[in-house]
């Protein structure tokens with residue numbers, strides 16, 4: 432019991448049944464294919480034992496009264512949200528840009544809030560059931576994938592309107608002791624190397640969509656679950672080993688549920704379709720808040736790489752480059768500031784769990800998503816073409832060609848050819864490789880595509896107050912003191 436280290440976590444994976452499919456066959460969860468991906472999830476465990484990171488990663492459970500890993504914590508204050516954001520900002524760049532374990536924390540917090548709200552509205556007993564589950568989860572220091580995104584079929588249609596009802600995961604049978612579910616979730620990051628899957632709906636659900644209103648937790652190797660997995664690992668290195676090339680991998684799965692039985696004690700929503708939207712949005716809100724930690728972390732890497740590339744090329748002081756890098760600072764810190772605002776303006780829910788302020792987590796995530804290709808564009812521009820044409824490491828190591836490469840790779844004479852080579856190989860791996868490509872897509876769509884944040888922001892934003900303000904400025908309307916006071920409150924989000 433208690434906080435586990437990375438070895439203990441991987442030992443657990445070794446005990447699991449084989450249901451992970453990669454390149455046409457099943458593979459064990461500790462297959463070398465996953466070594467770089469596993470090094471990231473391991474980091475989230477080992478950080479709890481590291482003098483450098485322990486203060487970020489260890490906290491006290493309000494349920495157990497014991498120390499736990501913060502990735503398993505239910506936020507008990509705005510400060511908890513701030514600490515999570517800081518933890519993610521520090522660990523994500525160490526992992527090459529995505530720390531991967533925040534998903535589970537974000538689903539746990541969303542479920543903690545919604546199970547209570549369903550109970551209050553419907554007289555159900557999901558919340559206690561959920562807290563029992565979380566206690567075991569925390570005691571054993573488990574790790575889970577968040578499986579929200581359904582395959583969704585025709586995007587213009589609701590679940591019950593799809594030609595195949597399994598295009599959104601649904602309940603196909605209710606038994607006395609549990610439910611049977613059928614369908615698939617897409618893009619499930621880390622599902623291939625976790626203990627548990629946490630499953631929640633993707634979207635708002637209509638009265639005809641009751642069968643699709645389902646949330647539960649399930650061991651990832653349960654009978655009927657198949658994880659069809661695509662692994663993305665950094666390019667291997669022969670001698671020029673570097674932390675990034677050992678740690679920046681990940682894997683995402685098409686997570687198939689083929690008639691999977693879920694016992695009652697693991698079911699947290701079963702037909703309460705009115706809460707589909709609340710649960711989907713709450714998870715998105717928490718996850719977008721996590722993004723306000725990791726995305727500035729990605730920008731930290733891009734910014735550092737830009738500055739070093741410029742320095743190594745002898746143009747570190749060029750005014751246009753300094754401006755471009757300063758703009759990266761602005762993006763990183765505005766995104767980070769949104770997360771801080773979302774924490775400071777968080778609200779306590781009836782469950783006692785604090786919910787980030789939706790407006791700020793969404794504006795931050797939107798800003799990050801819209802800028803991701805711009806940031807890579809800045810890196811590409813400052814780095815020149817070398818990251819895309821750099822010869823193979825074998826040619827750097829070959830005595831016949833090494834001398835030429837050393838001679839012709841030199842730029843700023845104060846920086847050795849070896850350092851030049853290492854930096855540009857890193858930039859190549861980070862920005863124009865399979866991992867780099869996935870990171871760019873993740874930067875846009877992870878946690879919800881930018882359009883989803885816009886829809887969310889617009890639906891909650893008080894545009895009427897801004898119109899009211901302009902009616903005043905234009906002399907169209909005059910307001911009494913009470914109206915002015917309320918308008919002031921609305922404009923400054925004092926009541927939010």
Ligand SMILES: Cc1cc2nc3c(=O)[nH]c(=O)nc-3n(C[C@H](O)[C@H](O)[C@H](O)COP(=O)(O)OP(=O)(O)OC[C@H]3O[C@@H](n4cnc5c(N)ncnc54)[C@H](O)[C@@H]3O)c2cc1C
Nearest residue numbers: 577578579580586618619620872873876877878879880882
């Ligand atoms: C690397 C990566 C990792 C991820 N990890 C996870 C994970 O661990 N767990 C998880 O649950 N999800 C995960 N996701 C999924 C992510 O949340 C989705 O990619 C995102 O929500 C977009 O959904 P989609 O990919 O199905 O795109 P689509 O739904 O196909 O959206 C593409 C575009 O289509 C348009 N569109 C879609 N629906 C509509 C509509 N109804 N009306 C009008 N226009 C529409 C929008 O312009 C949208 O931008 C991950 C995604 C990526 C890229």
